[in-house]
Amino acid sequence: MFSRDQSQHRPRRMSIHEKIHTPGGQASRLASSAVPVEESLEGAHAFITCATVFLRLMQSERNLMQSIIPSHQHRTVFENLIKPPMDFFILEGEALIAAVKRSLGKNDFQSVLAALRILQHLQSLVPQYQDLLRSLQGDPANRVVTLTTLFESTCYKTLNDFIDYVK
Numbered sequence: 001m002f003s004r005d006q007s008q009h010r011p012r013r014m015s016i017h018e019k020i021h022t023p024g025g026q027a028s029r030l031a032s033s034a035v036p037v038e039e040s041l042e043g044a045h046a047f048i049t050c051a052t053v054f055l056r057l058m059q060s061e062r063n064l065m066q067s068i069i070p071s072h073q074h075r076t077v078f079e080n081l082i083k084p085p086m087d088f089f090i091l092e093g094e095a096l097i098a099a100v101k102r103s104l105g106k107n108d109f110q111s112v113l114a115a116l117r118i119l120q121h122l123q124s125l126v127p128q129y130q131d132l133l134r135s136l137q138g139d140p141a142n143r144v145v146t147l148t149t150l151f152e153s154t155c156y157k158t159l160n161d162f163i164d165y166v167k
Contacts, residue, residue, distance in 0.1 A: 074135075
């Protein structure tokens with residue numbers, strides 16, 4: 001039989017960033033030449049899925065809210081609903097950018113492939129995010145665009161550094 005402490009022990013869930021960049025995680029496997037590039041993009045796939053699901057969730061919340069919440073409170077309620085997941089989403093994106101920058105310091109340029117894939121997907125979703133968040137003021141409406149810009153500048157710098165490294 002399990003003691004109470006053992007039965008309640010659950011492993012801590014790792015963030016996307018931790019899954020990619022912990023010992024034994026994806027970044028350490030990249031050092032091995034036997035690991036295909038597709039596997040190195042696993043974290044990018046997770047973040048891309050997160051970006052799409054988050055957008056669909058916000059769209060569903062907005063639609064459901066319209067039939068339940070009085071119209072004069074829509075904006076306030078919607079801002080309160082999306083703030084925690086938006087914070088998580090942005091933090092995960094920033095953690096991935098930081099990981100790409102750390103990899104760049106080690107002359108590991110494979111991480112830019114994941115960043116480019118994420119950038120491409122975010123750029124395709126930005127118009128939908130902007131349409132959905134248009135009624136909100138300031139910060140929420142600009143955060144996804146800012147994250148996309150950060151990915152853009154990181155990819156640009158990484159590719160330029162790769163060119164210099166190859167020369």
